[in-house]
Structures are given as C-alpha cells and as structure tokens.
Amino acid sequence: MTQIDIDGESAxxxxxxxxxxxxxxxxxxxxxxxxxxxESGDLTEEEIERIGAQFAALDAEIAAIKEEEAIEDSxxxxxxxxxxxxxxxxxxxxxxxxxxxxHEPIEND
Amino acid sequence: MxxxxxxxxxxxxxxxxxxxxxxxxxxxIITVADVPLVGLKLSAALAGMxxxxxxxxxxxxxxxxxxxxxxxxxxxxxxx
Numbered sequence: 001m002t003q004i005d006i007d008g009e010s011a012x013x014x015x016x017x018x019x020x021x022x023x024x025x026x027x028x029x030x031x032x033x034x035x036x037x038x039e040s041g042d043l044t045e046e047e048i049e050r051i052g053a054q055f056a057a058l059d060a061e062i063a064a065i066k067e068e069e070a071i072e073d074s075x076x077x078x079x080x081x082x083x084x085x086x087x088x089x090x091x092x093x094x095x096x097x098x099x100x101x102x103h104e105p106i107e108n109d
Numbered sequence: 110m111x112x113x114x115x116x117x118x119x120x121x122x123x124x125x126x127x128x129x130x131x132x133x134x135x136x137x138i139i140t141v142a143d144v145p146l147v148g149l150k151l152s153a154a155l156a157g158m159x160x161x162x163x164x165x166x167x168x169x170x171x172x173x174x175x176x177x178x179x180x181x182x183x184x185x186x187x188x189x
Contacts, residue, residue: 029123033157036128040159047175079119086118 016065017074021082024062024075031055130156130164 034051037043043051066072137149154166162168 025119025123028120029127032120032124033127033159036157036159042162083118086122090118090122 013069013071013074016069017071017078020062020065020069020071021075021078025079025082027055027058027062126155127157128160130154130160 034055038048038051066075131154133151133153133155135149135151137151138145139147139149154161156164156166158167158171162171
C-alpha cells in the first residue's frame, strides 16, 4: 500500500501533496475532455478562447502553489505511484495473474 | 503544456472512461437480521459531455448552459 504521511511535522506537506495531486489529475482529465469538445467542432470560438484561458489560469495557479509549498517533487512522486497502480491493475486485468506475477508492493517512506 | 510523463495511468484511465462513457447499474438491499429494510436501485451514467450529447443525453441542458453564459458573460462558471 502507498502511504502518505499526514502526521507529524510533514502533515501539511503530505496533505497539500495529496490535495494538489488529485486536483491536478482532475484538471488534466478535464483538459483532455475540453480538447475533445473543441475538436468535435460544436464549441464557438469565444467558448474555446474562454476555456483555454481558464485552464491556463488553473495551470498557473497549481504551479504557483506547488512552488510555494515546495511540493513539486512529492506531487510528481505520488503521481508516478498512482499511475503505476493503475497500469498494474490494467495489466492484471489484461492477463490473469500467474504464479510469480510482477506485482511488487510499493515501499513506504 | 507540461512534459508528458512516460506512463500517464490515472489521467489515461479517466480519459478513456470519459471518452467512451460508463454505465453503472446496481440493485442493493440492506438487510438487518435477515429482514430487508432499505432498497437502493442505482443507475448511473458517466461520460464526457462530448460523448453524453452524442447519445442525446443532456443536449438541451448543455445548450441552455452555454446560452445563459452568452446572455450574462459576467456569471462565474465551473460548477464542480
């Protein structure tokens, strides 16, 4: 299991990392949906412009928060782990687990 | 754009769900001491709006939402 340290001195950092990571993932997924809607051609020019500006502002805001809290690295790490989890899960669905599967437990910090 | 990481598992997963859409149906009966007490009939559809409207769902709402903004561009957006 992945552990996120949210007690002791690093409580704030751990919590910030968790929140920012989730928000970042959501924003990115929504950006992709926005691109899909733009490409499907049913948005007006003005809407495309507005949504682009909004996402640019969001990205800038997230980047600023990460820099302020000095959590760029920990967010990146957490994202890598979560991505690894998803990729592992999908692989285990694709190919039923055999003996000696490559699933390694994630080490705690 | 940010540099793409080699594996973008979570975002890819959400992206596929939104792109293709997902339907969840579940019937639940909550029982205490073998006596059913609460029933729950769930049916949920989750999809990106592009896919949603393609299937004819939320089309009117989508149009209305965007129409409203054209009338009053000052209104704040993002109902999350």
